[in-house]
Amino acid sequence: MNQYHSWQSWIQQMMNQLQQQQKTIDQLQKKIKDLQSVEQPPKTVIEKIEYHFDQLKIETLEGTLQIGLTPNGSELSDISDLYSKQQNTPNTQLPKTDDQALHFLQEYMTSDIPGWMNQYVRDHDIQVSENHKERMIADIRKQLPQRMEYYRGQKPEAPPEEIFHQIQTEIQHSIAQYFETFEGDGDE
Incomplete structure (x- = not known):
């Protein structure tokens, strides 16, 4: 009877773990669906930017001094x-x-x-x-x-x-x- 009881408790324990894992799987699947249903904001694509260096620049220093419109198109x-x-x-x-x-x-x-x-x-x-x-x-x-x-x-x-x-x-x-x-x- 002792052996039967231990098998029964072991099976019960396994069933509890299985139920717990199923709940976790269900929660994760719900989160995935929620994340997939949220609209992604549109991504900004910056295409080719051309700079013309006939403008003012600092020649003897490291780095670049940009003149004119900024890359994002804001005013001077x-x-x-x-x-x-x-x-x-x-x-x-x-x-x-x-x-x-x-x-x-x-x-x-x-x-x-x-x-x-x-x-x-x-x-x-x-x-x-x-x-x-x-x-x-x-x-x-x-x-x-x-x-x-x-x-x-x-x-x-x-x-x-x-x-x-x-x-x-x-x-x-x-x-x-x-x-x-x-x-x-x-x-x-």
Whole structure:
């Protein structure tokens, strides 16, 4: 009788385990059905992006400075809107000629951009040495005449102050984009 009882309890135990496993299987199948019934959000597909390097770039530093529309298609002024305090010309008057606009841009690079860069790196907690910032400014200053020619070729009838403001916005946007991918350089 003892042996019969042990077989019976063993069978009972196996039946309980089988029932427990069946419940687990049923729960898992229900979860699978629930997950399959949930609609998947549409996936974003980014196709070929072409960059034209006839625009402003920093030549002596590592990394890439992107000018123009961002890859996601946002407007040039998105980033610079946050830092548009220095959008004013260095003088209170607007440039009347392309030469005057170029001169104002050179002054802008000397008087406004260093402060703007310092504010930007402070706000975004980016470590950039003064030497690095000075080299960036020098590189951009060298490219200002070509940028004036580029915009004059794009819009021959545009007034000089419009081109001046476009290049100001482009400079801030480009520096901000460069800093977004910059990993910091500590002390040089």
